[in-house]
Amino acid sequence: MRLSACITTRNRPEDLENCLRSLWDSQIKPHSVIVSDDSPSMEMQQQNQKIVEQYPQTIYITGPRIGVCANRNNAVNAIPASATDLVAFIDDDICVEPEFIGGAIAQYAKMSPEQSQHTILSGISYSPDGYVMAPGKLSFRGYFRSSDVPETIAIHASIFPRQFFEQEQWDENIFFGYEDAELCLRALKRGYKILNCPELRVLNAGGNGKSSLMESDIGKLTKYEISIEAARLYIGIKRYKDLFPNVIKLIGFCCVYFLHMTAYLCKRGSLQAWPEIIRRSHIQKLWQPSQLNWG
Numbered sequence: 001m002r003l004s005a006c007i008t009t010r011n012r013p014e015d016l017e018n019c020l021r022s023l024w025d026s027q028i029k030p031h032s033v034i035v036s037d038d039s040p041s042m043e044m045q046q047q048n049q050k051i052v053e054q055y056p057q058t059i060y061i062t063g064p065r066i067g068v069c070a071n072r073n074n075a076v077n078a079i080p081a082s083a084t085d086l087v088a089f090i091d092d093d094i095c096v097e098p099e100f101i102g103g104a105i106a107q108y109a110k111m112s113p114e115q116s117q118h119t120i121l122s123g124i125s126y127s128p129d130g131y132v133m134a135p136g137k138l139s140f141r142g143y144f145r146s147s148d149v150p151e152t153i154a155i156h157a158s159i160f161p162r163q164f165f166e167q168e169q170w171d172e173n174i175f176f177g178y179e180d181a182e183l184c185l186r187a188l189k190r191g192y193k194i195l196n197c198p199e200l201r202v203l204n205a206g207g208n209g210k211s212s213l214m215e216s217d218i219g220k221l222t223k224y225e226i227s228i229e230a231a232r233l234y235i236g237i238k239r240y241k242d243l244f245p246n247v248i249k250l251i252g253f254c255c256v257y258f259l260h261m262t263a264y265l266c267k268r269g270s271l272q273a274w275p276e277i278i279r280r281s282h283i284q285k286l287w288q289p290s291q292l293n294w295g
Helices: 013-024 042-052 068-076 100-109 179-189 223-243 247-267 271-281 283-287
Strands: 003-009 032-037 058-062 086-091 094-096 119-126 158-161 193-204 216-218
Touching: 003 013, 003 068, 003 100, 013 032, 013 042, 013 086, 013 094, 032 042, 032 068, 042 058, 068 086, 086 094, 086 100, 100 119, 100 193, 179 193, 179 223, 216 271, 223 247, 223 271, 223 283, 247 271
Parallel strands: 003 032, 003 086, 032 058, 119 193
Antiparallel strands: 086 158, 094 193, 119 158
8 A cells, every 4th residue: 555644844954854764764665755844934945845855755845834734735635646545644843663654554454445445543652751642532621531442643643544635624724733633523423433553653753842832922821822722612612513513512612611711811810812712713614604625
């Protein structure tokens, strides 16, 4: 089977080079690699493009610069469904272990054609400090929880059938946070299965473990924190309004979210961040007609 990789990058050329090196040092090489670059400056784009040119079957494209979901769509849509069977989404600060690609292909080889077309694999992503991201599920309030039957994935250590992205796309209303969990909810609704494969491992090695959004924004909150909470609100409403409709759960989620968030913002001395959380959540778009594959 052919496995291709989609790398999204922004302003981290050293991490990008390490990421590409780990992919092409794999025991079984990727079929192809797309690098979608959201770096804002021409100088950084040229630097990243030179790095990409060092590797075979690796294509550089510029990203839309409107969020990680749009950048991932940009990358996966650059690989026609006829050109690959499987696709992995790898951020620029991720290094795959040498057995990662081979292990994923071996798992799919055990399945029937029908099973392989409707199964998402999730391994684990680990950091040098010992933090481990593994498949699990979303709680009622929209937080990640462990689960013996996975409903969410460790996105950097996951493999999707390419055909899935002919049916669905990353939700570009989400700027950052929980976007992989939301995509998994749509996959489950379509009858896809998530298979836990802890032997598939990647190292979250770069960026010193920090997001580029870890900078002060409003009150005592960072851009990262505001984006995460905005995404949790959007996904919670979408989950109970559209994906798995349940009026009681929808009302319950909204009440609990607004009560707990108000208390949290008061505790952090950042009540003034409320309007910005609502604005960034884009929840109004959940009541607008959409012909898009994330609507």
